[in-house]
Amino acid sequence: MSDVQHDSAEINQRRGRRERKRLAADLARAEAMVEAAGDDGIKLESADIAIIRAATGVVDRRVWSDAWETGFYDAIGRIEKSVHYPSYQVFKDMKSSDELLSHASLTGLPLASQDIEALTRARVARIERAWNTPIEAEYYAALNRISKGVQPVAAATAGKNAYHGARRAIRIYTLTAIFLTILVVGLSCLLFAVNQISDDVQRIVTINDSSAMALHNQLLSYQANIIEMRQTEEREIRKVAGSASQAHNRAQDTEEIVIAAHQKASGDLRQLSNSQPAIQIKHLLQEFATNNRQLYNDVTRTRGIGNALFLPVTNPYTEPHCPPAATWNSALAQAEHPPGASAPHVVNWICSNRQVRANLEIKIPIMDADRVTNDKDETLAPENVVDEGFQKIAAYQDIRAMAMYGREIVLSLVGAVTGFILPVLYAWLGASAAILRKIRIETETSTFHPEYSKVANRAHITCAVIVGIAIGLFSDLVQGGKNISPLAVAFIAGYASDKFFYFVDRLVDVIFPARAQVKPETPQVAAPAAAGAAAAVRARPEG
Secondary structure, three states: OOHHHHHHHHHHHHHHHHHHHHHHHHHHHHHHHHHHHHHHOOOOOHHHHHHHHHHHHHHHHOOOOHHHHHHHHHHHHHHHHHHOOOOHHHHHHHHHHHHHHHHHHHHOOOOOHHHHHHHHHHHHHHHOOOOOHHHHHHHHHHHHHHHHHOOOOOHHHHOHHHHHHHHHHHHHHHHHHHHHHHHHHHHHHHHHHHHHHHHHHHHHHHHHHHHHHHHHHHHHHHHHHHHHHHHHHHHHHHHHHHHHHHOOOOHHHHHHHHHHHHHHHHHHHHHHHOOHHHHHHHHHHHHHHHHHHHHHHHHHHHHHHHHHOOOOOOOOOOOOOOOOHHHHHHHHHHHHOOOOOOOOOOOOHHHOHHHHHHHHOOOOOOOOOOOEEOOOOOEEOHHHHHHHHHHHHHHHHHHHHHHHHHHHHHHHHHHHHHHHHHHHHHHHHHHHHHHHHHHHHHHHOOOOOHHHHHHHHHHHHHHHHHHHHHHHHOHHHHHOOOOOOHHHHHHHHHHOHHHHHHHHHHHHHHHOOOOOOOOOOOOOOHHHHHHHHHHHHHHOOOO
């Protein structure tokens, strides 16, 4: 098939779909008129009804022709002429009068019998096709009196369409209110958690910032004490060993003297580890490490919230891109023993759970200076006991940078949500509450208008959204010195958006007052001249 034939076939298919859609709409209209004729007791030609009944199969099978279409529309024309006799407007007004009459009867409103008789005669005249001018005049006069008697209820608010429209509107705005409530509660819970994390980060950073310098100075002082004690003990050991050699003691006695000196040095280190300054350092280091762990937990929670909101909160300075878990062991092995390298390769401790635990947890026993070992249980110098404290301070610098970076981002998110998103949602929720309340009242009083209420409710929602966007600009003026939450103001303004715009109108009048109109001055000389002319006319004789 060529491209031209393909395009032609596609055009024919589109034309066929449009024709079928048009015929289906006309068929639905014809079936509605047949149903209305049955309700009103209007007799229709059986041939016309048969054409309408058969049209469903023709449209479904797509086998219509021009001749069939002509007969189909002729039947619709005859049915419409019978159903809408004497005119379509009279047909609509007759339906409205039936709704008003039914409402007045069911609600116990007083009706004049002559008005009911006039409506009945008009209905019979329309069915029997005997409509004339006196009947029309009598009918509309009676309809006018009935409409005045049932006010504020109107024909459009007393029928089935109003009832179904009210149910549909209640369903729509109820679902909207439920959705907005879930969204507002979810955002409020998220903001509560973010604020808790932010406050916790600020509190811990404030504590650890002041503790870090004090801990650093105490560790340096403690290390200096250990070094000084070691130097003193070494001098004493050399002195004891030299004295024993000069006294020509036996080698065994000399060894025992040296061992005793070493034991004394170890006891002095143990005593120094349990001294008051050391206990104070241990207590401060324990609190510092605990705060580090809590701060790292806050960083993890902040990162989780950011990932859930597709908001990156990873600090590129302190949180590098870590290798996958499968390659971490090899990377760590290369870091510990790099082949052919003189200097060790540094791998960030954040990328390894083992390194994270080592940097956040404290070794037990805490700062035992008489036996200092590393992770491989290798003996180190006693002064290296303070390295763990310095390690915690260095780890705190990284954790602090991560925490403050994430805190700034989530606080920006909180500000955006609190300042722009939540006010709109609260105003929208307030408008939905006002609309639901209005629909309930209108349903109870049978004053719900399907079309007007739809327009009014949509306008209310639109105005509420505008109010929610702009309410932050007027929060201080609207509150008037009262301690009210801005979100509460947004809800109230959305509930009564017309009052807010009335407030804006008054504000406009205050800021931009209307210019007073200056009346032109009347010439003072013209008045006596006019009076003299009038006197001359009165004094002139007649004839």
